[in-house]
Every structure is written in structure tokens, then in C-alpha cells.
Amino acid sequence: MTKSTGENPRKTDVRVSLIGGHRVEGATLHERTVTASLIGGADIDLTDVDIPDGAELRITKLSLIGGVSLKVRGDVRVEVHGLRLGGVRDEGPSEPGGPTVRIDAWGLVGGVSVQRS
Numbered sequence: 001m002t003k004s005t006g007e008n009p010r011k012t013d014v015r016v017s018l019i020g021g022h023r024v025e026g027a028t029l030h031e032r033t034v035t036a037s038l039i040g041g042a043d044i045d046l047t048d049v050d051i052p053d054g055a056e057l058r059i060t061k062l063s064l065i066g067g068v069s070l071k072v073r074g075d076v077r078v079e080v081h082g083l084r085l086g087g088v089r090d091e092g093p094s095e096p097g098g099p100t101v102r103i104d105a106w107g108l109v110g111g112v113s114v115q116r117s
Contacts (some may be wrong), residue, residue, distance in 0.1 A: 021066055023061075034060045041066035041110060047073055047117045051099035060104040067110030068103055074116045076101055086111025 011030040019057045021040035024033060027048060035042045042061050049055055061068050067086055072078060075098050080088045082105040092114060105112050 029057070032060075034061040034062070034068045037066060039065045042068045044068065044069045046076070046101065047071050051076065051101070053098050056100045056102055058102045058104070061106065062075070063107045063110065065109045066107060068100065068105050068112045069115070070101070070103065070112065071115045071117065072101060075099070076116075078103065078114050080105065080112050082106045085109050086112065088112045088114075090114035092116050 012032040012034060013030050015024070015033070015035045017037045017040060019037070019039050021037060021042055023033045023043045024035065025045040025048070040063060044059060046057070067084070070078065072092075075093065077093055077098055077100045078090055079100060079102045080090070081102065084105050084107045086109060088111060090112075103112055
């Protein structure tokens, strides 16, 4: 994960498509990511991304139809916000501290599924 310093403004990764989802992975990811599609979900793999303790990685998913499939390490706290028809499946840690990934999922149909390695 590329972390912004006080000298550089925060960078946002933006991925847009009409039909089809997005696959997001890798250490070149910035602190904020936005994926937008009319129809299609987001498959996000953050298992190899080093998120520092206390840092927050924010991912926003916008779509009419399509959910989010998120893969993270076992110690990462995941917060899910937004409005969508579909549930959230996550059996991970809920204690404060450590790295945090915040998912803002906005859509008509689609849930959020979190898998831990």
C-alpha cells in the first residue's frame, strides 16, 4: 500500500466500466480506491498488501448490480458501510487497533463477502 505523507496529497485509484467487474490487488494500491460499474462486482485481494497498524484503507464500490468479494489477512479489521440489498459475511476480528479496511458499498443488488487467510 502506498501511504501519503503530509507533503503529498492523498491519491485515489479510480476504476470505471459499464459492464464487467474489477479485480484489485497488489502493493501499488493507494489509500483510497473507487470502483464504479453499471453491472459487475469487485474482487479485491489485499492478502499481500502491507497495511500499517492504525492505518485505514478505504474502498468505495458503486454499481447497480454487483457485490464485493474481499480477501484480507486474519488481523485486518473490516468495516462495511453504504446502502445495498445484500448482506455482509465476515467472521473476522472486531477489536480496535491494527490495520482497518473500510468498504463503502453503494448499489441496488449485491452483498459484501470477506475471506481471511
